[in-house]
Amino acid sequence: MDTVKLKINGIEVECPANSTILEAARQAGIEIPTLCYLKEINAIGSCRMCVVEVKGARGPVAACVYPVNEGMEVFTNTPLIQKSRKMTLELILSNHRKECLTCVRNQNCELQKLARDFGLEHVRFGGDLEPQIEASTPHLIRDNSKCILCRRCVAVCKYNQDAAVIGANDRGFATHIGCAFDRDLSEVACVSCGQCTAVCPTGALVERDDTDKVFEAINDPTKHVVVGTAPAIRATLGECFGLPIGTNVEGKMVAALRRLGFDKVFDVDVSADLTIMEEGTEFLERLKTGENLPIITSCSPGWIRYCEQYFPEFIPNLSTCKSPQQMFGAMMKTYYAQKMNMDPKDIVVVSVMPCTAKKFEIHREDQQAVPGIDDIDITITTRELARMIERSGIRFNELPDEEFDPIFGISTGAGVIFGATGGVMEAALRTVAEIVTGKELPSLDFKEVRGISGIKEAEYDLNGRVVRVAVASGLANAKKLLTSVKNGEANYDIIEIMACPGGCINGGGQPIQPGSVRNFYELRELRAKALYDQDKNMPLRKSHENPIIKELYDTFLGEPGGHKAHQWLHTSYVARPKYPGAEADAAAK
Amino acid sequence: MPNTKTVVPFRGTKEQEAKLHEVIAKHKNQPGATMPVLQEVQAIYGYLPEEVQIMVAEGLGIPLTEVYGIASFYSQFALNPKGEYQVSVCMGTACYVKGAGAVLDRVCEVLDCQPGSITKDGRFSLEATRCIGACGLAPVMTINDDVYGRLKPEDVDDILKKYM
Numbered sequence: 001m002d003t004v005k006l007k008i009n010g011i012e013v014e015c016p017a018n019s020t021i022l023e024a025a026r027q028a029g030i031e032i033p034t035l036c037y038l039k040e041i042n043a044i045g046s047c048r049m050c051v052v053e054v055k056g057a058r059g060p061v062a063a064c065v066y067p068v069n070e071g072m073e074v075f076t077n078t079p080l081i082q083k084s085r086k087m088t089l090e091l092i093l094s095n096h097r098k099e100c101l102t103c104v105r106n107q108n109c110e111l112q113k114l115a116r117d118f119g120l121e122h123v124r125f126g127g128d129l130e131p132q133i134e135a136s137t138p139h140l141i142r143d144n145s146k147c148i149l150c151r152r153c154v155a156v157c158k159y160n161q162d163a164a165v166i167g168a169n170d171r172g173f174a175t176h177i178g179c180a181f182d183r184d185l186s187e188v189a190c191v192s193c194g195q196c197t198a199v200c201p202t203g204a205l206v207e208r209d210d211t212d213k214v215f216e217a218i219n220d221p222t223k224h225v226v227v228g229t230a231p232a233i234r235a236t237l238g239e240c241f242g243l244p245i246g247t248n249v250e251g252k253m254v255a256a257l258r259r260l261g262f263d264k265v266f267d268v269d270v271s272a273d274l275t276i277m278e279e280g281t282e283f284l285e286r287l288k289t290g291e292n293l294p295i296i297t298s299c300s301p302g303w304i305r306y307c308e309q310y311f312p313e314f315i316p317n318l319s320t321c322k323s324p325q326q327m328f329g330a331m332m333k334t335y336y337a338q339k340m341n342m343d344p345k346d347i348v349v350v351s352v353m354p355c356t357a358k359k360f361e362i363h364r365e366d367q368q369a370v371p372g373i374d375d376i377d378i379t380i381t382t383r384e385l386a387r388m389i390e391r392s393g394i395r396f397n398e399l400p401d402e403e404f405d406p407i408f409g410i411s412t413g414a415g416v417i418f419g420a421t422g423g424v425m426e427a428a429l430r431t432v433a434e435i436v437t438g439k440e441l442p443s444l445d446f447k448e449v450r451g452i453s454g455i456k457e458a459e460y461d462l463n464g465r466v467v468r469v470a471v472a473s474g475l476a477n478a479k480k481l482l483t484s485v486k487n488g489e490a491n492y493d494i495i496e497i498m499a500c501p502g503g504c505i506n507g508g509g510q511p512i513q514p515g516s517v518r519n520f521y522e523l524r525e526l527r528a529k530a531l532y533d534q535d536k537n538m539p540l541r542k543s544h545e546n547p548i549i550k551e552l553y554d555t556f557l558g559e560p561g562g563h564k565a566h567q568w569l570h571t572s573y574v575a576r577p578k579y580p581g582a583e584a585d586a587a588a589k
Numbered sequence: 590m591p592n593t594k595t596v597v598p599f600r601g602t603k604e605q606e607a608k609l610h611e612v613i614a615k616h617k618n619q620p621g622a623t624m625p626v627l628q629e630v631q632a633i634y635g636y637l638p639e640e641v642q643i644m645v646a647e648g649l650g651i652p653l654t655e656v657y658g659i660a661s662f663y664s665q666f667a668l669n670p671k672g673e674y675q676v677s678v679c680m681g682t683a684c685y686v687k688g689a690g691a692v693l694d695r696v697c698e699v700l701d702c703q704p705g706s707i708t709k710d711g712r713f714s715l716e717a718t719r720c721i722g723a724c725g726l727a728p729v730m731t732i733n734d735d736v737y738g739r740l741k742p743e744d745v746d747d748i749l750k751k752y753m
Contacts (some may be wrong), residue, residue, distance in 0.1 A: 164654050167657065169654070169658060179654065180642070181639050183592060579653070582640070
């Protein structure tokens with residue numbers, strides 16, 4: 001690799017020739033503040049927080065986009081630069097509704113941190129500071145009075161997720177982020193992935209908070225409240241309590257949930273295993289008949305909504321399996337209710353998910369195993385769970401490790417890796433390969449489908465039948481993959497798609513890491529490692545070996561893909577309009 | 590919130606749509622096509638309502654937010670058609686300091702219409718314009734080719750009545 005030498009604040013640095021000043025400075029142990037810049041997502045050099053002086057340049061330059069070159073001399077901390085950054089901050093704050101105490105991002109806000117770092121104690125100017133709250137969807141709340149126009153959300157929505165339902169509208173002081181024709185988010189084809197909430201530096205975009213509903217259920221003596229956690233939560237929850245990224249906190253998480261007062265603490269990994277049994281059976285059936293191939297996974301509700309809105313021609317290819325969350329709810333309201341001799345109406349099922357789209361999914365059509373009763377009653381994100389733990393005075397880091405309740409709490413490595421891109425594929429292959437070949441697999445590691453690349457492909461020989469697999473994460477990658485399938489340029493038997501880049505470990509409901517972390521650490525890799533490490537050391541690593549799964553089919557469901565399984569564990573999809581608001585207006589006229 | 594940016598119903602014809610598709614075909618795959626396409630399409634329809642912007646977005650294979658971002662950024666693009674009477678209140682510096690703001694407010698009240706929009710009956714459209722070069726008459730309002738100068742808010746009602 002070509003390198004260049006430069007001096008930053010008098011310190012000599014040697015760095016790759018394609019680095020920016022921001023990256024080179026970090027290598028020299030110097031932090032340059034940023035707001036709009038986010039690695040691989042948004043590099044527009046517009047907020048001017050990262051300005052630095054370069055010897056010979058006419059004025060300060062934006063370090064986030066300015067390339068280094070040989071012999072360059074950079075100064076990141078001169079009086080001029082400090083003054084410039086402070087003025088920039090004061091101007092941004094002049095039009096920011098500064099109600100930090102009542103903001104959910106209090107102490108986790110990049111703007112607040114910079115204001116404190118730069119000693120901004122007084123803002124001389126005042127702009128438009130009225131709340132502008134838009135709460136039309138089940139998954140998120142927007143408040144443009146806290147928006148600083150950094151455009152990270154616009155970039156992630158357009159370039160990573162290919163939805164592009166928000167953009168910059170109008171001009172000058174009236175410029176604001178919004179949907180076309182300033183429609184509400186509920187009137188456009190938002191996929192509810194929540195990536196915008198994960199990249200927002202302030203509280204302008206936040207998940208809808210459902211924690212009060214959970215507390216209310218827990219405190220209702222007439223209700224039996226069970227909770228289930230998605231595979232990816234254990235890999236990220238610790239970040240909310242200051243633990244290093246990639247710390248697996250499964251045991252403490254279970255202990256915390258018990259202390260919050262849930263009657264039973266279950267593992268959604270079990271229904272991930274159940275998903276593999278159903279989806280694997282469905283896949284083998286389709287392989288036999290050749291119909292609706294490639295089969296495409298259906299675990300990610302953001303992806304499902306994207307497919308329904310942007311690629312409805314692939315709806316027949318979707319697996320009809322409910323997502324693991326919905327299978328969990330369905331089993332609670334049927335199998336568990338029966339086992340406990342309870343009326344499903346008295347059971348409240350709460351799920352903890354890395355995902356804001358799950359808030360949309362629980363209200364979808366055809367998600368009621370017991371007619372009239374939703375499979376899942378309340379779903380909260382990792383961030384909401386962390387807030388519940390803090391509010392309840394639970395000292396998370398000092399908790400002992402506890403185990404899930406065994407009725408629905410024994411999981412396999414296959415279930416655990418569902419949380420990372422490629423995990424569902426690998427779990428499916430472990431089971432499908434053994435069913436097809438009738439032999440135990442010599443190695444359970446399908447390394448080709450691991451890793452954080454946006455699109456992964458592989459071929460496996462199953463008893464003479466070559467199975468072609470592909471994995472995509474991030475909806476822009478899904479679009480690329482589906483377009484090549486549509487045009488006949490690529491051919492697969494099975495495709496795994498996750499809406500969020502990297503899969504659930506990087507879901508829209510996961511802990512928020514600021515630019516200063518995201519720009520220099522590979523979040524997706526660090527978090528996924530926690531799951532693969534757990535998988536490696538588990539006694540059970542294949543879904544079909546899970547004793548709970550065996551019992552479920554033996555005593556309750558019958559055969560995988562059988563009548564009861566179809567009734568409770570499968571669902572249907574519907575093409576949805578790409579411009580719902582415009583269509584509704586046209587229909588009303 | 591339903592679309593309130595365009596206040597009159599869309600009445601595009603098949604002929605206009607055919608012309609729109611010709612424009613898109615001419616510019617498709619050309620980098621930076623959105624601006625010229627929007628200019629030509631506005632020449633066909635007289636304005637750029639949501640129905641038309643969706644056709645442009647789909648035709649060029651770009652997001653509607655990108656089309657709307659451009660259409661709402663440049664004052665040259667209109668989200669509403671022009672009315673039978675085009676009312677323009679000058680908001681240039683001279684008119685502004687001589688009280689054009691209050692004049693504009695009164696026009697909005699009388700017509701029940703916002704700048705950049707049109708009355709529901711389609712008769713009056715309203716613009717807050719840049720300097721029209723008649724600073725000596727500030728504050729100035731024009732209605733089609735008629736010019737009214739040295740206005741006070743209380744003059745507005747009688748002037749507009751002449752066109753109603």
